[in-house]
Amino acid sequence: MTPGIADRPLMPIEDFEELADVAPDHVRLEYVDGRVRTKDPLSVEDFEELERRAPETVRLEYINGKLEVKAMPDGNHREIFVRLQEQCMQHRPDLRVYGESGVRTEAYRKGRARTDGAVALKGHFKGHGEWSASNGILMAVEITSHDRDTNQRDRIDKPVGYAAVDIPVYLLIGRDSSTVVVYSEPRDGRYQQKAAHSWGSPVELPEPLGFTLDTEELKDYAD
Numbered sequence: 001m002t003p004g005i006a007d008r009p010l011m012p013i014e015d016f017e018e019l020a021d022v023a024p025d026h027v028r029l030e031y032v033d034g035r036v037r038t039k040d041p042l043s044v045e046d047f048e049e050l051e052r053r054a055p056e057t058v059r060l061e062y063i064n065g066k067l068e069v070k071a072m073p074d075g076n077h078r079e080i081f082v083r084l085q086e087q088c089m090q091h092r093p094d095l096r097v098y099g100e101s102g103v104r105t106e107a108y109r110k111g112r113a114r115t116d117g118a119v120a121l122k123g124h125f126k127g128h129g130e131w132s133a134s135n136g137i138l139m140a141v142e143i144t145s146h147d148r149d150t151n152q153r154d155r156i157d158k159p160v161g162y163a164a165v166d167i168p169v170y171l172l173i174g175r176d177s178s179t180v181v182v183y184s185e186p187r188d189g190r191y192q193q194k195a196a197h198s199w200g201s202p203v204e205l206p207e208p209l210g211f212t213l214d215t216e217e218l219k220d221y222a223d
Contacts, residue, residue: 011036011069015058022053035149038067044110048131051112062112063105063157070114070153071145076221080143080173081117083217088119091211096122097141102131105161107189109133113161117141119169119209134165138208143173146223150176164189168208178222180215182206 011019016031023029027046028039042050047062054060059070073081085097101118105111112131119139125132140162144150154172162170163186170183170191178199183191184206197203199222203213 011058015055018055019050019058022055024049024053036067036069041065042067044112047112052130059100059114061114061153062110063153063161064111068149068153071147071150073116073143073145076175076223077116077143077145079221080175080218081141084117084141084171084173084213087213092209094121095119095138095209096124098125101125101137103137103140103162103165103167104131104133105165107164109165111161111164113140113158115140116143134162134167137167139169139171139205140167141171141173144175144177146176159183159191160189162186163191169205171205173218175221175223178218180213180218 011034013031016036019036020029024046027042027050030037030039044062047067051060057072059072061068061070081099088095088097097117097119099117101115103113103115103118105113118137119141120137124136142154142158144154159170166186168184168186172181172183174181179196180199180203181194181196182203182205183194185192197215199218200216203215205211205213
């Protein structure tokens with residue numbers, strides 16, 4: 001029987017062993033129920049060092065003071081991202097959707113989120129390091145993956161983290177629900193507006209984007 005989402009390990013044991021081998025001496029990792037955790041509190045500085053050493057098959061984030069593993073994108077995930085890129089550039093030639101962008105998030109920028117996409121003016125990230133401040137990012141984009149942590153990560157933790165640093169719009173493309181959710185108007189660490197749309201419906205992106213997404217093609221990538 002094929003295991004369901006709840007039964008799948010978020011990180012294969014082979015990836016954990018490789019990560020543990022390269023971790024700084026004072027960062028102690030453990031593998032519990034398919035997840036990687038730290039035995040001791042992890043500072044932002046220790047996280048950044050661990051992330052720099054991580055193998056290419058492992059994507060790490062630091063959310064709510066905890067080490068998190070983000071699932072690697074599959075083919076449908078990548079196709080959805082490319083479709084979003086195409087539409088953004090058609091409507092706003094001055095914009096780009098930057099994939100796999102590291103962003104400082106949460107209150108006092110203590111979080112480190114690796115967005116599926118960050119929408120900004122062309123050339124915005126020139127000269128930036130691995131983890132960029134949120135200033136100038138017009139929209140953060142996440143596309144859900146088929147792992148058991150996607151609901152907590154993308155629907156609960158990420159809206160709080162992105163709103164806390166005043167990213168104007170957060171776009172969540174939910175593959176598990178066939179919906180597109182637009183969060184906007186960040187204030188006091190929360191998005192004040194949230195609008196959900198079924199795949200196939202036009203999706204209005206508020207300012208500073210100011211254009212409408214055609215989501216009909218997303219139906220081709222339902223899984």
